[in-house]
């Protein structure tokens with residue numbers, strides 16, 4: 001189990017962490033009072049955030065299923081978050097049980113949960129790397145012990161790039177450069193396009209708590225897909241990406257300010 005048997009760094013409960021704040025919005029129990037406080041403050045300025053988190057999660061499920069149904073059997077999910085069922089490996093392995101999955105995140109609480117989760121999954125199929133996306137070698141080197149990068153991989157950074165500034169573009173290029181043709185790239189992130197004031201206030205709350213936050217416009221988010229072949233329907237708010245019945249129903253409550261897209265490396 002790659003990386004998952006590493007010593008668990010201390011969990012800092014003195015300030016909110018993005019993974020735990022997101023867990024609170026998803027109705028999870030793996031968060032602390034500081035996380036709940038920030039989650040509630042952001043919810044007060046952006047009333048869509050709980051629906052947005054759920055819609056984002058469902059987008060991840062549909063995108064992973066799309067990749068698996070297209071024949072992808074290897075998945076690298078960076079910024080994976082605290083496990084929330086169904087997790088990516090469950091979606092991929094439901095389509096193809098032999099699918100291999102490597103998760104990566106830099107939050108100690110995610111590592112702790114991954115250790116527990118992965119000990120209960122079949123040996124060899126799902127691995128975890130405790131690493132920072134900004135240090136690609138520390139993600140890619142251990143990932144290559146499980147994944148064969150000469151074959152297509154689905155790389156997902158779902159709801160991660162809004163924690164990264166302009167370095168996100170070069171970082172993504174670095175990861176994509178490792179991928180074989182036929183690989184998939186799955187991305188989503190918060191945008192200010194639909195409700196600029198609410199999103200600016202939400203971003204300000206994150207920044208004040210010590211987490212840099214970078215909402216992106218349609219053009220800025222679309223830049224991540226430069227050089228890749230976008231799958232239909234292109235870059236679109238999460239609930240509109242190949243929606244299922246639950247997403248159609250959710251859209252009736254309003255569009256959430258999270259863009260998504262899935263592309264193929266040609």
Ligand SMILES: C[S@@+](CC[C@H](N)C(=O)[O-])C[C@H]1O[C@@H](n2cnc3c(N)ncnc32)[C@H](O)[C@@H]1O
Pocket residue numbers: 018019022056057060078079080081082104105106107110131132133134157158159160163
């Ligand atoms: C909003 S959650 C998204 C979780 C999951 N991808 C999803 O969409 O349901 C963002 C995750 O990115 C992780 N993250 C933030 N910055 C990171 C970094 N520099 N390197 C690795 N992971 C990071 C956080 O710890 C958190 O688990």
